[in-house]
Amino acid sequence: MVRVGIPRALLYFKFFPLWKKFLDELGCEVVLSPKTNQKILEKGVEIGFNELCLPIKLYYGHMAKLLDKYPDLDYVFIPRYIALDTKGFYCPKFLSLPDAMKANFHDMPPVLEWEVNSKQNLKAVWAIAFGRQLGMPTTRIMDAYSKAVHYYKEYHEVLRKGVPVPDALESVEKGEPFPDPSEIEEKPLTIFVLGHPYNTFEEFTNMSMMEKIQEMGANVLALENLPERVFEHRVKVSDKFDNYWGNEQDILQASNYFYNSGADEIDGVIFLISFACGPDSLIAEIVMRDMKDRGVPYMSLILDEHSGNAGLMTRIETFVEMIKRKKLMEVTH
Amino acid sequence: MKITFPNMGSAIYAFKALLEPLGADVVFPPPVTKETIDLGVKYSPEFVCFPFKVNVGDFIRSIESGVTNLITATDFGPCRFGFYHAIQERILRDLGYDFRMIALPQGDLLEFKWIKTLDEVCEYTGLKKLSAAWKGVRLFLIKAKLIEDIENAEGKYRCREVNRGDTDRIKRELLEKLDATKRLKDLRNFRNVIHEEFQKMDMDMSFEPLKVFLTGEIHVTLEPYVNRDLKKKLGKLGCEVTQTLSLHDWIMHKFHVNFHRKEMAHLARPHMPLDIGGEAVWVLGEYIWAATHGYDGFFHLYPFTCMPEITARGIITNKLLKEYDLPPLFVSLDENLAEAGLITRLEAMVDLMHGKRKKKNEYKQKLNAFMDSEKQDYLANQQQHK
Numbered sequence: 001m002v003r004v005g006i007p008r009a010l011l012y013f014k015f016f017p018l019w020k021k022f023l024d025e026l027g028c029e030v031v032l033s034p035k036t037n038q039k040i041l042e043k044g045v046e047i048g049f050n051e052l053c054l055p056i057k058l059y060y061g062h063m064a065k066l067l068d069k070y071p072d073l074d075y076v077f078i079p080r081y082i083a084l085d086t087k088g089f090y091c092p093k094f095l096s097l098p099d100a101m102k103a104n105f106h107d108m109p110p111v112l113e114w115e116v117n118s119k120q121n122l123k124a125v126w127a128i129a130f131g132r133q134l135g136m137p138t139t140r141i142m143d144a145y146s147k148a149v150h151y152y153k154e155y156h157e158v159l160r161k162g163v164p165v166p167d168a169l170e171s172v173e174k175g176e177p178f179p180d181p182s183e184i185e186e187k188p189l190t191i192f193v194l195g196h197p198y199n200t201f202e203e204f205t206n207m208s209m210m211e212k213i214q215e216m217g218a219n220v221l222a223l224e225n226l227p228e229r230v231f232e233h234r235v236k237v238s239d240k241f242d243n244y245w246g247n248e249q250d251i252l253q254a255s256n257y258f259y260n261s262g263a264d265e266i267d268g269v270i271f272l273i274s275f276a277c278g279p280d281s282l283i284a285e286i287v288m289r290d291m292k293d294r295g296v297p298y299m300s301l302i303l304d305e306h307s308g309n310a311g312l313m314t315r316i317e318t319f320v321e322m323i324k325r326k327k328l329m330e331v332t333h
Numbered sequence: 334m335k336i337t338f339p340n341m342g343s344a345i346y347a348f349k350a351l352l353e354p355l356g357a358d359v360v361f362p363p364p365v366t367k368e369t370i371d372l373g374v375k376y377s378p379e380f381v382c383f384p385f386k387v388n389v390g391d392f393i394r395s396i397e398s399g400v401t402n403l404i405t406a407t408d409f410g411p412c413r414f415g416f417y418h419a420i421q422e423r424i425l426r427d428l429g430y431d432f433r434m435i436a437l438p439q440g441d442l443l444e445f446k447w448i449k450t451l452d453e454v455c456e457y458t459g460l461k462k463l464s465a466a467w468k469g470v471r472l473f474l475i476k477a478k479l480i481e482d483i484e485n486a487e488g489k490y491r492c493r494e495v496n497r498g499d500t501d502r503i504k505r506e507l508l509e510k511l512d513a514t515k516r517l518k519d520l521r522n523f524r525n526v527i528h529e530e531f532q533k534m535d536m537d538m539s540f541e542p543l544k545v546f547l548t549g550e551i552h553v554t555l556e557p558y559v560n561r562d563l564k565k566k567l568g569k570l571g572c573e574v575t576q577t578l579s580l581h582d583w584i585m586h587k588f589h590v591n592f593h594r595k596e597m598a599h600l601a602r603p604h605m606p607l608d609i610g611g612e613a614v615w616v617l618g619e620y621i622w623a624a625t626h627g628y629d630g631f632f633h634l635y636p637f638t639c640m641p642e643i644t645a646r647g648i649i650t651n652k653l654l655k656e657y658d659l660p661p662l663f664v665s666l667d668e669n670l671a672e673a674g675l676i677t678r679l680e681a682m683v684d685l686m687h688g689k690r691k692k693k694n695e696y697k698q699k700l701n702a703f704m705d706s707e708k709q710d711y712l713a714n715q716q717q718h719k
Contacts, residue, residue: 049650051643051665082607089411092609092640099605100644103652238419241436244409276380278640282416285378289423 002028002134004112005073007062008035010055011081011094013165013197017172019077019114021151022127024175025144026136031073032173033066036204040065045305047104054205054274054304055198056093056100063101067108075112075134076101081246082117087234088246091279154178159224164210165201189218189323190265192258194251194287195272196280197224199303206272207309209301209316213270216320221266223250230257237286245279255287259294268297268323270316275304297323334358334456336402336435339391340365342555343480344580346512351473352404353515354465356456363394365558374668376424382413383636383667384552387559389421392432396425401432404454409440412610412641442587468517475520476511477581482524483507486531488576491568492542495535500568503530542573543686546623548616549634550642553666554578560634561672563664563679567632570683575628577619578612597622604648611641620649624657629686631659637667660685 004023006012012032023030033040036058044061066076078098081090093100098113114130116123124145131141158168161181171178191213193200200206200222210220235243235252243252258266269291273280284300291298299319301312336357338348349359363369365387373390392403408415422434435453438446451469455462483504491500507527514520545567553559554576567574577593585591597618598608608614616633623631633649635642646663654661662682664675 049643049647051638052647053638087409089409089610092411092611092613093644095411095607095609096605096613096641096644096648100647103604103648237416238422241407241419244415245411276638278382278413278638281378281381281638282413282420285381285420286423289427 002074003031003070003072004028004075004077005031005033005066005070005109006077007059007066008033009059009062009202010097010198011079013169013201015079015152016169017155018148018152019079020172022144022148023077025147026131026134026141028075028134031066031070033062033069036062036202038204041204041305051276053093053276053278055196055202055277057305058198058202058205059097059101060104063105063108067105073109076109077112077114080113080115082115083119084116084123084246085118087242088118088244088249090246093278094247156224160227162225165197165222165224166203169201187217187219188327189267189320190221191218191320191323192221192254192266192269193272194223194254194269196247196251196274196277199272199274205274205303205305205307206301207307207312209270209272209312212313213316213320216317218267218320218323223254226254226257230254230262245283248279248283251283252286255290258296259290263294263296266296267327268299268319270319271298271300273300273302275302297326334402334454335360335400336404336454337362337395337400338404339388340369340556340558341552341580342557343484343508344477344555346508347473347477347480347580348404349512350476351469352454354469354472355451355454356465357402357454360395360398360400362391363398365391365556369394370668376428378420380638382639383559384550385413385417385421386668387552387556388417389424392421392425393428393430396430396432402435402454403432404435404437404450406439407436409438410608410610412639414610415440439587441589442584443589471517472520474581474584475517477579477584479511479520479523479527480508481579481581482527483511484576484579486527488547488564488568488574490531490534490536491565492571492573493536493538493540495537497569499534501565503534506530540571542571543629543683543690544627545572545574545630545632545686546619546628547574547576547632547634548578548612548619549632549664550611550636550639551578551580551583553636554634555580560664560666561670561675563632563634563675566676566679567683570679572630572683572686575623594618604652605645609641609644611635611639611645613641613645616642616645617648617653620653620659620661621657624653624659628659629690630682631661633661633663634666635663637665660689 006019020030040061041058043064044057047060047064048057078101080098081094083089098111102111112133116126127145128138128141155168155172158178159165163179163181167179193210213220231250231253235249235256237243243249271284271287273284288298288300299315301315334357336352337360340362345361352359369390370387372393373386377386377389395403405418407418418434418436425432435450437450451466455465457465487500487504494500507530511523547564548554564574582591586594594615597615600621601614601617604617605614620631633646649661662678
């Protein structure tokens with residue numbers, strides 16, 4: 001059986017069910033690096049160059065850990081997501097991810113590179129090109145890919161019902177059926193946590209922020225839990241000008257949704273950004289100004305490898321407390 | 334209509350040539366100073382790349398001096414540049430300024446979206462508009478090429494000048510002369526003028542300078558205040574600077590006829606197979622090219638946290654440096670760069686390059702001596718056989 005290693009970082013949090021199902025159907029055994037811990041972070045910071053953003057540094061750390069833990073891997077899986085629609089682009093660091101990894105780890109096993117560039121071809125064509133690297137016949141690849149896409153849709157439906165992403169990912173990893181959505185108890189506050197999945201669900205670097213907000217008596221809403229209609233239209237940044245970043249698209253769509261119609265559904269927005277994230281440095285500016293116009297409380301939290309638990313907690317507590325008071329004022333007046 | 338644009342070194346003369354025939358009253362932006370950067374830093378997002386901040390500062394100073402039509406380029410590529418004008422417009426509007434922002438799309442110039450922008454700016458109607466636009470574009474391309482020539486000559490001759498400041502003076506005079514020339518006919522001979530002017534300068538032709546290659550992100554590399562005039566500093570330290578990067582180079586690339594860049598992309602292909610924005614691919618190509626063409630050093634300028642350029646930097650330091658062994662110096666530029674620190678780094682780098690060249694020369698001499706002795710032995714053997 002062919003063993004394929006995947007680092008548990010970056011786009012893992014978004015596309016892992018798709019990859020896992022596809023590779024399973026192609027007859028590969030998928031192994032993952034362990035969950036992020038202090039050692040992985042340190043290793044990543046050591047290897048990665050200091051101006052890189054935190055998720056990329058974590059990717060370096062996970063890659064090193066993966067190669068260290070499983071020396072007998074047949075392949076390492078590194079995606080190269082270029083564009084998921086004809087107009088978009090991913091961030092340059094995603095575009096050159098396999099190159100950056102190859103430059104750093106000289107004696108790594110052969111790389112399985114999944115390039116997706118919808119500007120040039122259909123996604124299925126790229127999937128076939130990917131499967132060919134494993135020496136599979138086209139019919140089998142097509143079959144596997146359609147199953148994987150179906151599975152990925154199912155996964156998203158489960159998320160929309162309210163299953164937390166980490167739980168769903170865990171069940172995908174173990175090959176179990178998805179967990180049922182637990183009963184959500186009604187809480188007075190709803191806080192929308194905006195951000196890339198590799199920031200919001202990376203529980204080590206964000207200090208399990210989601211759970212802590214829940215403990216403070218607020219419901220947490222993430223991008224993945226929003227209804228499908230939010231993500232229908234492209235976002236215009238100015239009159240003539242569309243957003244082009246693929247991985248910022250849903251963030252802007254969500255912020256647009258709350259700006260236009262859904263402002264009453266939430267009480268506050270927390271935007272999780274990793275330090276030196278290029279796209280987010282500009283997107284956060286748009287979201288901040290939108291929310292300010294709309295009067296929705298907004299806070300941006302910037303994560304890096306030096307983030308301290310206490311500081312983060314204080315800020316979240318203050319934010320939640322402030323919203324509570326605001327609601328109280330609204331009720332009393 | 335008074336119109337202005339953000340600063341980008343001497344490229345502003347080319348932009349003026351583009352817009353002036355259209356009937357616009359072109360005003361140069363106030364030169365970049367500490368004040369510009371302070372303004373930009375104050376009103377920009379915290380960790381956006383440096384050119385954004387400089388542009389915001391430029392715009393604010395231009396608007397305050399009474400010019401309210403701002404024209405700026407925009408892209409649709411993977412890097413942050415495409416978002417510049419949209420967010421800058423929003424920031425300035427929120428500050429309460431009244432202005433008009435005109436975006437000049439340069440994603441792919443062969444899509445000719447830029448014609449619409451020129452149409453918007455043009456004051457004339459009918460056939461006059463057509464001829465004005467044609468003249469503007471031709472003047473722009475020719476002047477951009479001439480500016481590139483002036484800058485190349487500057488990099489080449491500054492290390493050899495006898496009287497300090499001659500190169501600066503000649504460059505300034507030539508740029509002024511170029512700016513004053515409004516007719517295509519008068520530009521025909523300008524290339525020779527540049528050549529002659531620099532030949533008149535007192536030069537020490539026996540001096541053997543270090544050959545260095547300068548490249549990086551386009552705005553910070555072309556704007557002398559932002560990069561603390563690195564080119565001049567290198568020239569004074571006795572380095573002959575080669576810089577293929579210029580506005581003309583970029584425009585030609587966007588018209589798909591820049592064969593230099595195609596060659597560089599070809600060289601970089603094994604290490605980075607696609608254009609990821611910025612100048613990343615060509616920086617890699619140029620590094621390889623410079624290493625195989627006898628250069629002593631490589632200088633890479635980029636704004637702090639620039640996404641494509643730091644990827645290129647990672648590949649150079651981790652992979653190419655071991656293969657090609659050309660000493661690189663990376664300068665990450667932002668508002669906190671201290672000039673003294675930069676000078677120290679440059680001096681250290683120049684020392685290193687001298688040491689390396691000396692070693693190389695010694696090796697060459699040894700090799701030559703060895704080859705000579707071998708040759709003599711061989712000849713002696715031949716003699717004996719006869």
